[in-house]
Amino acid sequence: MKQLIAWLFIVMFTFSTDIIPASAQNLVSTANDLQEQNTMSVLWFQTAGEAKALYYQGYNIGKMRLDQFLKEKSQSQALKPAIVLDIDETVLDNSPYQARRVLTGKGDPIDWSDWFIRAEAKPLPGALEFLKYANAKGIEIFYISNRREAQKEATIKNLKKVGAPYADPEHVLLLSDREVGKETRRSYVAKTHQIILFFGDNLSDFSGFDELTASDRCLGVDRQKEEFGKKLIVFPNPMYGDWEAAIYRYNYRKSKEEMMKLRKENLQSYQP
Numbered sequence: 001m002k003q004l005i006a007w008l009f010i011v012m013f014t015f016s017t018d019i020i021p022a023s024a025q026n027l028v029s030t031a032n033d034l035q036e037q038n039t040m041s042v043l044w045f046q047t048a049g050e051a052k053a054l055y056y057q058g059y060n061i062g063k064m065r066l067d068q069f070l071k072e073k074s075q076s077q078a079l080k081p082a083i084v085l086d087i088d089e090t091v092l093d094n095s096p097y098q099a100r101r102v103l104t105g106k107g108d109p110i111d112w113s114d115w116f117i118r119a120e121a122k123p124l125p126g127a128l129e130f131l132k133y134a135n136a137k138g139i140e141i142f143y144i145s146n147r148r149e150a151q152k153e154a155t156i157k158n159l160k161k162v163g164a165p166y167a168d169p170e171h172v173l174l175l176s177d178r179e180v181g182k183e184t185r186r187s188y189v190a191k192t193h194q195i196i197l198f199f200g201d202n203l204s205d206f207s208g209f210d211e212l213t214a215s216d217r218c219l220g221v222d223r224q225k226e227e228f229g230k231k232l233i234v235f236p237n238p239m240y241g242d243w244e245a246a247i248y249r250y251n252y253r254k255s256k257e258e259m260m261k262l263r264k265e266n267l268q269s270y271q272p
Contacts, residue, residue, distance in 0.1 A: 034256055035105045037263070041238035042098045051236055052125045058233045059126030062197055063133060065230065069196050070137060082193035083134055084186065086200035087145040087172075089237045091131070092121035092158060098239045116151045119158035124235070128163055135165040140193060142166070144185045144205075146175045181210045201237035214246040214266065 045051050062083075069081065088094050097115040115121075134141060143166070147155055152174050159167035166172075173185045181204060189195060203209035206227075209220055221228070228234060247266050248254055254262075 034259060035102050038098065038102050038239060042095055042102055045095050045237070045239055046099065054236050055125040055127070058199070058235050059130040061229055062130055062199065062233050065197055066134060066137065066139065077194065079192065079194040080140055081138075081196050082140040082142055082189060083197045083199070084142045084144055084189060084195050085131075085198075086202065086205045087143050087147065087155065087159075088121075089124070089201040089239070090199050090205070090235055091124060091127045091143065091164060092162070093124050094121050095239065096120075112147070113151070116147065116154045116158075119154050119161060121158055121162075123162045123164070131164055139196075140166065141171060142189050142193075143172045144182050144189070145172070146182065149174050149176050183207060183210070197231060197233060199233045199235070201235040202241045202243075203234075204242050206232050209242070211250060212246065213249075214243070217243070217246060 066083075073081070085091055094112075094115065097112065131141060141164075143159070143164075145155070152169065152172060155174065156167050156169065156172050159172065173188070175182075179185075186195070186207065198206055200206065203212075203217055203220070206224075208224070209217060212220060224232070242250075245252070247262050248259055
């Protein structure tokens, strides 16, 4: 009798997918497909020399702009100079977390909590060298991130671990429950400092880009084209961001099927 029960258990386990409703199987399959589509973006970010080069290029431009500012700086300027940087995919590399999402097909919607608590993110190419250079030149550094206030301790721990200057509660400004976007925190810094450079991997790291449609984001870039490389330094992030959220109209509660449909509808193909 025990052998019969064991045999029946094996049969049920082996063919368990046959008793899962087709709709549920499709949902799991679509969710996995959404993650699978990110394979190339994460792979590019982690392995492409071009990705590394773009970070060096961005921070090299930042250094040149910083040198130019210091050369032209007037002694009469009342406000202390500062730079403002995003953290994720700007200073710290979270691609191992994105890679795990691809490999497991899990983690949707994004929940960064466990990864942030580990405080294991490595610095991105050129970031530390630039930050230390700016610090040595007397430039104050602020990190404005949409990580949550509850993640502040872990965030500061990670920044300190990699050797980032100004990794303290006064200079690591995270998102409060009462806030939407970064404008309030940018304005807070601007009251006491002259912000000479902004760094980020998302257009919302700069003023004027919050909650815009995909087409309006591009128009906004055109309007501010003279500022990129001058005051605004952008880094590459094909893995996630508002560029993707705009495709979903900032609604991540859409079904996986809807998300997949919107991704394909927004592709611009030629007619055969």
